Amino acid sequence: MNYRKNFTKRIYGGDNIVNLSDVRYLPRWIILAIDIGLIFLATLFSCYIIEKLSYNKDVFYNNVNMYALIIGVNLVYMYLFRTYAGIIRHSTFIDLFKLLLATFCSTVTVAVISYGYYLLFGIKLIIAHIPFLSIFFASSFMILFMFRLFVKEFFHIVREFRRSTLKKRILVLGIDETSIAIARAVLDNPNLPYHIVGFLTQRHDSRRAHLLGKPIFSKEKIERNDKEDLALDGVLIIKEMMSKEEMNSWVNLFLEKDLQVFKAPSVQKLRDSDLGASIKTLQIEDLLNRKPIKIENEEVKRRHFGKNILITGGAGSIGSEIVRQVSQFEPELVVVLDQAETPLYEVELEMREKFPNIHFKFVLADISNRHRIEPLFQKYNFSMVYHAAAYKHVPLVEENPHEAILVNILGSKNLSTLASKYKVNRFVMISTDKAVNPTNVMGASKRAAELFVQALQKTEGNTTKFITTRFGNVLGSNGSVIPHFKKQIEAGGPITITHPDIVRYFMTIPEACDLVLQAGTMGNGGEIFVFDMGEPVKILDLATRMIKLSGFEPNTDIKIIYTGLRPGEKLYEELLSYDAKTLPTHNEKIMVSKDPTMAFNEIEKYANQITKAALRREKVEVVQILKTIVPEFKSNNSIYEVLDK
Secondary structure (H helix, E strand, O other): OOHHHHHHHHHHHOOOOOOHHHHOOOHHHHHHHHHHHHHHHHHHHHHHHHHHHOOOOOOOOOOHHHHHHHHHHHHHHHHHHOOOOOHHHOOOOOHHHHHHHHHHHHHHHHHHHHHHHHHHHOOOOOOOOHHHHHHHHHHHHHHHHHHHHHHHHHHHHHHHHHHHHHHHEEEEEEEOHHHHHHHHHHHOOOOOOOEEEEEEEEEOOOOEEEEEEEEEEEEEHHHOOHHHOOOOOEEOOOHHHOOOHHHHHHHHHHHOOEEEEEOOHHHHHHHHHHHHHHHOOOOOOOOOOOOOOOOOOOHHHHHHHHOEEEEEEEOHHHHHHHHHHHOOOOOOOEEEEEEOOOHHHHHHHHHHHHOOOEEEEEEEEEOOOOHHHHHHHHHHHHOOOEEOOOOHHHHHHHHHHHHHHHHHHHHHHHHHHHHOOOOOEEEEOOOOHHHHHHHOHHHHHHHHHHHHHHHHHOOOOOOOOOEEOOOOOOOOOOOOEEEEEEEHOOOOEEEEEEEOOOEEEEEEEEHHHHHHHHHHHOOEEEEEEEEOOOOOOEEEHHHHHHHHHHHOOEOOEEOEEOOOOOOOOOOOOOOOOOOOOOOOOOOOOOOEEOOOOOOOOHHHHHHHHHHHHOOOOOOHHHHHHHHOOOOOOOOOOOHHHHHHO
């Protein structure tokens, strides 16, 4: 590989090396001179053939007048038809047709002049008129044609060779029809910065076979050789054709061999016009992503079609995606509520552009202010409420526990009691895995909100079905670790990790919201629905793979440093409490958690107490009451650990 690169550098680098592919065109007089030389060769060839056929030597070689006549006439017709004017490497059928006409007219003119001269003076300028001129016409046209064909092909080879040296040399993973279709599209588009050198497969019976003229590499060959020996830059994979386990196995091998990993588009999206933009470097989201959830659209649509829907926290990562998905079901009205002005405005612009036929109302409000929220319930008669508004950043909430109480507990209390009062059909609360055996104020406040909503379900006269959904981290959410790592890599590092052993669950935002909408149609109220988050991911492994996928070497190009656990942070998250049990549902990705509950009078009393303490900004008192509400709340790496003794 190094030899190849050095060789290429010598050819295409330096000031004294001629780069043939950059030569634009030869001067016209040089082309004309070459053509005349080729006509002279064609004349000699014709003489040779005639002499061999007649066994009469020295008949033509000394005939200067004949050569002068033939060359002179061809020169005139080459000028008239401008056969020398076109760029040879770009010769077209028109250029060849002009060449044929010039050659034919030249041959006819020579025949007429030679025969006329014989009639006038009785001297033959050309012996064996018809045989000679027939051979001359055929040979001169073929020689001139082959010359142009040779030049055209030569520059094509030089150009392709240069392109291949400047392009990324890649393999296509797979030998199925989809892989072949992708490879053919890349090969047919010379403007793409990729040069396919072969295919890659796990099969052992394909080593000597070829596809599209390219060899098939085995997995063992990749494992046995390093990047330089393979003379490769990367591998193109078709993500949709593999399971998560298969893709992880392949990607681990490619990253180990320092090969770049590129993601091809699906065949449905495959168009030459946008293929270049569709082939992208594999992102960490692609490895964490799972197969899409197939939501029961009919039931979900029935719950939303023609209905009035309220979505709190509608400008956030989860809330805005719920707005997008709900809008697809043609509701009568979607009220989007948030206290963040700029993000709310951005969501408004997006929704009004994407869904011009849907009636939206964007409300700037604080859910802790009941007097601001209640008129919305009075006016719009909501059928569904999605409660995604919350303070969620663990360290900030740990520093400002009173603010978390006002939003996460009081805000949830306001919305849920108003939903019950105005007989909203269903109320769906978005909770978090940090509410399970919490070690921080944020998680404990969300658990307290869960308890309140569950207790409200059982109050006398309530007809609203209260649903709680619980899941872990989502990819790409505001403040999540992956966008943070990307910024750190773009800045050249270092990547900061709180602890080498910390692990987290991940799922995509659309997947989480699909499950939220699905769960919202299930159950009789009071349930906590827990989502299947897959296997937990070690954050250190996540950072290492992100660095490698970006083309860098961990701790060499991009440093990884450990900053220590933040206040309230724990090494791992849980989806179920110690004494909780789960029940399956008809959706394998959704389970029902049977957590301990609390009587409504009791949780209401605590909610009022902790709200009053929060309004007084008594941080310690707030946390103390929160630990009473949620007995399993044990502070970690926090100043509030003293309250657990």
